[in-house]
Amino acid sequence: MSAPLLVAEGLHRSFGETVALVDAALRIDEGEVVAVLGSSGSGKSTLLHCLAGIVRPDRGRVVFDGRDLVTMSDAQRSALRREQFGFVFQFGQLVPELTCLENVALPLRLARVPRREAEQRAGQWLERLEVTEVADKRPGEVSGGQGQRVAVARALVTRPRVIFADEPTGALDSLNGERVMRLLTEAARDSGAAVVLVTHEARVAAYSDREVVVRDGRTRNLEVAA
Amino acid sequence: MSIGQTFLGLLEATPRHGYDIKRRYDEHFGHSRPVAYGQVYATLSRLLRGGLVEVEAVEPGEGPDRKRYAITEAGVADVAQWLARPEQPEPYLQSVLYTKVVLALLTGREAAELLDVQRAEHLRLMRELTRRKRGGDLAEQLICDHALFHLEADLRWLELTTARLDELAARVRA
Amino acid sequence: MTGRGALADLAMGARMAVTGGREGWTRALLTAVGVGIGVAMLLLATAVPGALDARQARGDARDDLRLGEQVAAGPGTLLVHPVDNEFRGTPVRGRLLRPEGPAAPVPPGLTALPAPGEVVVSPALRRLLDSPDGPLFAPRLGGARVTGTIADEGLAGPNELAYYQGDDRLTDTSGATRLDSFGGGLPGEGLGPVLMLLVAVIFVVLLLPIAVFLGSAVRYGGERRDRRLAALRLVGADTTMVRRIAAGEAAAGALLGVAVGIGFLLAGRQLVPLVTLYDISVYASDIRPPTALLLAVVLAVPALAVLVAMLALRAVVVEPLGVTRRGTPVRRRLWWRLLLPAAGLALLLPVAGLREGDGGVTRWLVPAGAVLLLIGTVTVLPWLTDLLVRRLRGGPVSWQLAVRRVQLDSATSARLVNGIAVAVAGTIGLQMLFAGIAGDFTTASGQDTSRAQVQVQFRDQPDLAGVLRQFGGADGVTAVTGTLSAGANAGSPDGPPVDVRVGDCAALAEFAHLDRCVDGDTFLVSDPRDPAVVPAGTMLTVEDGSRWRVPTTARPAQARPDPAGWMQNAVLVTPGAVGPRVLGPLRTTVYLQLDPADPDAVEHVRNAAAAIDLTTPVSVLSSTIESPRFADIRRGLAIGTVVTLLLIATSMLVGTLEQLRERRRLLAMLVAVGTxxxxxxxxxxWQTALPVGVGLVLAAGFGLGLGAALLRMVQAPITVAWPVVAFSVGLGALTVLAITGLSLPLLWRLTRADGLRTE
Structure with missing residues (x-):
C-alpha cells in the first residue's frame, strides 16, 4: 500500500470555550472519496478546515505529501491551498461581481496564469460540469444548482490533488444535489483528485468510497470489510 | 407486490403470450429478481380461474406458450380498483434493531458499537445502490432512489438513537 | 391602512434605528455623529452672516467719523482723535477723547468718559498689557492709568485691541473731530461683487460636499437595514409598511444627528472667541443661526434622510426572503447631466468683467453660474465613472476584483466621491482666482525697503534734532535720517507748487542724486515726469505766507524716488543755506532702518513716536503690497477643504468597512482557496482609488474651467495654479491611502480563517 496522501493525527482544536475537535484522526489515499459524516456542531467542518490548512489545530499534525501543514507559515499554507487543494462550500463562495467564467478562472489567475489561458481552461471546466450557458452571467443570476456546479468547476480548475467539499449540496434539492455529487465525484475521479466530503446527509455520503464519523469532536473510523 | 394485478395491467394494453408477459414484467419490475416461468403460469391460471383473463387464441404446436391471453372486463375493473386503492403505509413499528439496542443495553453490552456497525452496513448498501444508480437507466435510478431514501430514513433513526442512547439506557435499566 | 397604523410603522422604524445590540448602537452613533458634524457645519455657515452683521452693528454704533458736517462746540460735544496703530501686525483701535461739556456723549461699552491721564481698554488689550509683552505697548498710552474695561457692546469682537484715552490737550485744530453722539455715521459698506462671488462660491464649495456627506451618513448600515426589512416582509409587512418603517428609521437617525449637530454647534461656538481670522473675532453669542434657517435645517435633514432612504429602496426589491437589486443598472444618459455645467458656463462666459458697482443681474449671474458648474461635477461624475470603468478589463486579480465591484455599483462609489469632486473643483477654481487676484494685489509699491523700513511723519515738529535723538535711541533702529519740509509756491501763492525740504546731506540724498554736498548747498530737483524747474534765485511763498529766496548758488540735481516711492519737484536745502529762519509750519519726515533680526524693532519705533506725539502715524514700508486678507482666505479655504475631505474620507471609510463586514464570508472563502x-x-x-481618481480628473478639469472663468471675470491674466492642482490631487491620493490603510486591520481580522465558521 502506497503512502497516504493526507494524514491527520491527534487533532485538538477549541474556539474559546467550545471544544471542536478532540484527538481526531483521518487518512486519505490518493484519489479516494472520503465522507466525513456527523450531525451539525459535531466538529466535522473544523476537521475539514484543519485538514485543508485553513485552521491551525491546537495540537496534532496534518501531513500532506510528507509535509506538516501545522508548522507551515501562513503564506506557505496559502500557496498549498492555491496549488494543491480545491474547495466547494455550501453557498456564498462565488465572488458576486465576477462572471461565472471569471470565478472559475480565479484560482488560476491567483496562481499567475495569464488571463486568456485561465479563462480558456475555465471554459473547458464549465463544459465538463454542464454549465457552459452561465459563463457570462454573474452568480446572482444563476440557479443554486448551476452555482454549485460552477463552484465545483472552480475547485477542479487547478487540477488539485485534494478537493474539500463542505456540505456541497446543503442548499440544493435532491435532484440538483445528486447531479452536483455525480459530476463532482466523476470529475474528481477523472482528474485523480481525492475528495474530502463533509456532509450530514447519508445519501450524499453514499457517493464516497468510505466514511468517517465525527461525533462530539472525535472521529470514529469504522472500516467495514466491503 | 401483487403479481396478479401487475400481469393484468400488462395485458390491458394488448393480449400477450405467457413468455411475452414474463419478458415485459422482468424488463419493468424484475430488476435483480426475474420471475420464474412456473410462477407466471401459476398466476395466469389463477387469473383464468377468476375470470379476469381469457385465452384469446391457441396456436398450433408444442409447449406452454401456445396460448395468448387477453384481459376480461372483470380484469380491467380489478386493475382499476387496485390502482385506485392506496397502499397501506408500512408502520415500521416492529423493529429488530430497536430490540437489539434494548437488549444490548439490558445485558450491558456496547449499544453504540452495535449502532455504528449497523450504520456502516447501511452505508455500504447505500454506496452499492448509488453505484448501480450511476450506471443504470431512469427506471434503475428510481428504484435505487426508493431504496436509498428508506435506508437514509433508517440511518437517521440510527443517528437519533445514538444521540439518545444515554437517555434510553437510563430508562431501560430503571 | 389607518393613520394610526402608519404612525405605528414610523415609530417601529424609529425604534429600530437605535436598537439592535452593540452593532445597532454603533451604527446609530455613527450616523448621528456623521449627520451631527454636517448639521453643525451647516448651522455654522448659516450663522456667519449674522455674526458678521452683529459685528458690523457694533461697529456702526461706535462710529465717530464725520465727513463734512460741522458741529458747534457745546455742553454736549466731545472731541475725538483717532490714534489707530498696530501691535505685532494686529490692528489697534485707539481714540483720544476730550469732553467739551458735562453732557458729552459716552462711546458704547463705556460707563463714563476717561479723565485726562486715564484710559479704558478692551479685555484683549488689558490681557496684553498684563502680559510680559505689556511694556512693549504701554508707552503708546502716554503713561495713562488703566481705569476700566470696554464692555462687549463697544467692541467689534472679543479679541479686538482697543482703547479710549482722555486727553485734555485735544483741540479741533489739531485734527480732532467734534461729535455730539456716537454712531449714526454712514452705514457699513456691503460686500463688493467680487467678494460676493467669493462668498457664494466658498459656500457652495464647502457646503455641497457636506450635503453629499449627509446623504451618505444617513445611509450608514444600509445593506443591513435592507436585510432587516426583508425579515419584516417575511413576518407579514407589506411594501407600504416597509417603506414607512424605513422612513421612520431614517428620520429617527437623522433627528438624532440634528440634535447632536446642535450640541456640536453649542459646544463649538464656545471655541469661536479663541479664533481670530482676518483680524476678525466674534463673540460666541454672535453665532446664532437665524431661526428660519435653523428650522429649515432641522426639517430638511430628516427629510433628506427619508428621501435618500426612499431612493435607495426604489433601487431594490425587498422581498420576504431577501433584498435583490432591481435589474441591471440603466445606461446613464449624458445630455441632462451636461445641462447643469453647460448652463453654468453659459452664465459665466458673458460676464467678461466685473467691477465694483456692477449691480443687479450681473451680480447674481456669477455665483449662480459658479454654483451650477460645481453641481455639474455631481451630475457628470457618475456618468464619467461609468463610462471609464465599463471598458476596463484585464489586469491582475486585485484590479479585476476592484473593477468588477465598481462596475457593478458605480453609483455608490460615485456618490461618495461626488463630495470630493465638488470640494476639489471648487478649491482649484477659487485658489486659481486667489492666485490671480493676489498677483493683481501684490504689486510693486515703489517703496524701497533696502533704504528704509519705516517712515514716520510729524505734523508740526520743528525740533528735528530732538526727534532724531529720540529715534536713534530706540531698540532695533540701525540708522535714521530726517528732513523738515514745507509746501511752497514759486513767486506768488498761486505760482507752481514746489516742496522745500531741509536736511543734512545724508538725509537729502534720499530725495535726489547729489554729486557732492556740503552744508550751505541748495539743490533744485525736478520730477522727470513733470519737469518744472524752479530757477535759482526764485522767490518762494511758503505755506504760512512767509517768503524765501532760493540762493543763486543752487545747482540742479537729478530727482530720486524717496524710500516711500515718491518723486516731487523740490528745493532741497541744507541747514546752512537757510540759516536759523523758520520756514512756516514744518512737517518732519523720518526714515528709519531697522535691525532685521529684531522683529519688535517697529514696536519700539512706535513707542518712540508716541513719546513725541501720541497722534503720530508710523508707516511700515514694504516693497510689495500683498493683500493679507487674501492670504487668510486662501488659508481658510485650504483648511476648509481639508476638513471637508476628512469628512468625506470618514464616510468612505465607513462605507468600505461596512462593505468588508458584509463580505466577511466571501473574504474568508477567498483566503481559504489560497488568495x-x-x-x-x-x-x-483600487476599489477606492478608481472612483477617486476619476473624480479628481473631473474635478481638476471643472476646477480649472471655473478658475479660468472667474479670472476672466475679474480681468486677471489666466494662469493655471499647478501647485493648487497638485495639492488637491495629493490630498485625494492621501485620502485613498488613508482609507485603505485604515481598512486593512479589519480586512486582516475578517480574513482570519475562522471567518468561515459562521454557520
Missing part, C-alpha cells in the same frame, strides 16, 4: 491577503488589500486600494 493572498495582499491581493485583497490591493483590491481595496
Amino acid at each position: 493572498r491577503r495582499s491581493t485583497l488589500g490591493w483590491s481595496v486600494l
Whole structure:
C-alpha cells in the first residue's frame, strides 16, 4: 500500500470555550472519496478546515505529501491551498461581481496564469460540469444548482490533488444535489483528485468510497470489510 | 407486490403470450429478481380461474406458450380498483434493531458499537445502490432512489438513537 | 391602512434605528455623529452672516467719523482723535477723547468718559498689557492709568485691541473731530461683487460636499437595514409598511444627528472667541443661526434622510426572503447631466468683467453660474465613472476584483466621491482666482525697503534734532535720517507748487542724486515726469505766507524716488543755506532702518513716536503690497477643504468597512482557496482609488474651467495654479491611502480563517 496522501493525527482544536475537535484522526489515499459524516456542531467542518490548512489545530499534525501543514507559515499554507487543494462550500463562495467564467478562472489567475489561458481552461471546466450557458452571467443570476456546479468547476480548475467539499449540496434539492455529487465525484475521479466530503446527509455520503464519523469532536473510523 | 394485478395491467394494453408477459414484467419490475416461468403460469391460471383473463387464441404446436391471453372486463375493473386503492403505509413499528439496542443495553453490552456497525452496513448498501444508480437507466435510478431514501430514513433513526442512547439506557435499566 | 397604523410603522422604524445590540448602537452613533458634524457645519455657515452683521452693528454704533458736517462746540460735544496703530501686525483701535461739556456723549461699552491721564481698554488689550509683552505697548498710552474695561457692546469682537484715552490737550485744530453722539455715521459698506462671488462660491464649495456627506451618513448600515426589512416582509409587512418603517428609521437617525449637530454647534461656538481670522473675532453669542434657517435645517435633514432612504429602496426589491437589486443598472444618459455645467458656463462666459458697482443681474449671474458648474461635477461624475470603468478589463486579480465591484455599483462609489469632486473643483477654481487676484494685489509699491523700513511723519515738529535723538535711541533702529519740509509756491501763492525740504546731506540724498554736498548747498530737483524747474534765485511763498529766496548758488540735481516711492519737484536745502529762519509750519519726515533680526524693532519705533506725539502715524514700508486678507482666505479655504475631505474620507471609510463586514464570508472563502491577503488589500486600494481618481480628473478639469472663468471675470491674466492642482490631487491620493490603510486591520481580522465558521 502506497503512502497516504493526507494524514491527520491527534487533532485538538477549541474556539474559546467550545471544544471542536478532540484527538481526531483521518487518512486519505490518493484519489479516494472520503465522507466525513456527523450531525451539525459535531466538529466535522473544523476537521475539514484543519485538514485543508485553513485552521491551525491546537495540537496534532496534518501531513500532506510528507509535509506538516501545522508548522507551515501562513503564506506557505496559502500557496498549498492555491496549488494543491480545491474547495466547494455550501453557498456564498462565488465572488458576486465576477462572471461565472471569471470565478472559475480565479484560482488560476491567483496562481499567475495569464488571463486568456485561465479563462480558456475555465471554459473547458464549465463544459465538463454542464454549465457552459452561465459563463457570462454573474452568480446572482444563476440557479443554486448551476452555482454549485460552477463552484465545483472552480475547485477542479487547478487540477488539485485534494478537493474539500463542505456540505456541497446543503442548499440544493435532491435532484440538483445528486447531479452536483455525480459530476463532482466523476470529475474528481477523472482528474485523480481525492475528495474530502463533509456532509450530514447519508445519501450524499453514499457517493464516497468510505466514511468517517465525527461525533462530539472525535472521529470514529469504522472500516467495514466491503 | 401483487403479481396478479401487475400481469393484468400488462395485458390491458394488448393480449400477450405467457413468455411475452414474463419478458415485459422482468424488463419493468424484475430488476435483480426475474420471475420464474412456473410462477407466471401459476398466476395466469389463477387469473383464468377468476375470470379476469381469457385465452384469446391457441396456436398450433408444442409447449406452454401456445396460448395468448387477453384481459376480461372483470380484469380491467380489478386493475382499476387496485390502482385506485392506496397502499397501506408500512408502520415500521416492529423493529429488530430497536430490540437489539434494548437488549444490548439490558445485558450491558456496547449499544453504540452495535449502532455504528449497523450504520456502516447501511452505508455500504447505500454506496452499492448509488453505484448501480450511476450506471443504470431512469427506471434503475428510481428504484435505487426508493431504496436509498428508506435506508437514509433508517440511518437517521440510527443517528437519533445514538444521540439518545444515554437517555434510553437510563430508562431501560430503571 | 389607518393613520394610526402608519404612525405605528414610523415609530417601529424609529425604534429600530437605535436598537439592535452593540452593532445597532454603533451604527446609530455613527450616523448621528456623521449627520451631527454636517448639521453643525451647516448651522455654522448659516450663522456667519449674522455674526458678521452683529459685528458690523457694533461697529456702526461706535462710529465717530464725520465727513463734512460741522458741529458747534457745546455742553454736549466731545472731541475725538483717532490714534489707530498696530501691535505685532494686529490692528489697534485707539481714540483720544476730550469732553467739551458735562453732557458729552459716552462711546458704547463705556460707563463714563476717561479723565485726562486715564484710559479704558478692551479685555484683549488689558490681557496684553498684563502680559510680559505689556511694556512693549504701554508707552503708546502716554503713561495713562488703566481705569476700566470696554464692555462687549463697544467692541467689534472679543479679541479686538482697543482703547479710549482722555486727553485734555485735544483741540479741533489739531485734527480732532467734534461729535455730539456716537454712531449714526454712514452705514457699513456691503460686500463688493467680487467678494460676493467669493462668498457664494466658498459656500457652495464647502457646503455641497457636506450635503453629499449627509446623504451618505444617513445611509450608514444600509445593506443591513435592507436585510432587516426583508425579515419584516417575511413576518407579514407589506411594501407600504416597509417603506414607512424605513422612513421612520431614517428620520429617527437623522433627528438624532440634528440634535447632536446642535450640541456640536453649542459646544463649538464656545471655541469661536479663541479664533481670530482676518483680524476678525466674534463673540460666541454672535453665532446664532437665524431661526428660519435653523428650522429649515432641522426639517430638511430628516427629510433628506427619508428621501435618500426612499431612493435607495426604489433601487431594490425587498422581498420576504431577501433584498435583490432591481435589474441591471440603466445606461446613464449624458445630455441632462451636461445641462447643469453647460448652463453654468453659459452664465459665466458673458460676464467678461466685473467691477465694483456692477449691480443687479450681473451680480447674481456669477455665483449662480459658479454654483451650477460645481453641481455639474455631481451630475457628470457618475456618468464619467461609468463610462471609464465599463471598458476596463484585464489586469491582475486585485484590479479585476476592484473593477468588477465598481462596475457593478458605480453609483455608490460615485456618490461618495461626488463630495470630493465638488470640494476639489471648487478649491482649484477659487485658489486659481486667489492666485490671480493676489498677483493683481501684490504689486510693486515703489517703496524701497533696502533704504528704509519705516517712515514716520510729524505734523508740526520743528525740533528735528530732538526727534532724531529720540529715534536713534530706540531698540532695533540701525540708522535714521530726517528732513523738515514745507509746501511752497514759486513767486506768488498761486505760482507752481514746489516742496522745500531741509536736511543734512545724508538725509537729502534720499530725495535726489547729489554729486557732492556740503552744508550751505541748495539743490533744485525736478520730477522727470513733470519737469518744472524752479530757477535759482526764485522767490518762494511758503505755506504760512512767509517768503524765501532760493540762493543763486543752487545747482540742479537729478530727482530720486524717496524710500516711500515718491518723486516731487523740490528745493532741497541744507541747514546752512537757510540759516536759523523758520520756514512756516514744518512737517518732519523720518526714515528709519531697522535691525532685521529684531522683529519688535517697529514696536519700539512706535513707542518712540508716541513719546513725541501720541497722534503720530508710523508707516511700515514694504516693497510689495500683498493683500493679507487674501492670504487668510486662501488659508481658510485650504483648511476648509481639508476638513471637508476628512469628512468625506470618514464616510468612505465607513462605507468600505461596512462593505468588508458584509463580505466577511466571501473574504474568508477567498483566503481559504489560497488568495493572498495582499491581493485583497490591493483590491481595496483600487476599489477606492478608481472612483477617486476619476473624480479628481473631473474635478481638476471643472476646477480649472471655473478658475479660468472667474479670472476672466475679474480681468486677471489666466494662469493655471499647478501647485493648487497638485495639492488637491495629493490630498485625494492621501485620502485613498488613508482609507485603505485604515481598512486593512479589519480586512486582516475578517480574513482570519475562522471567518468561515459562521454557520
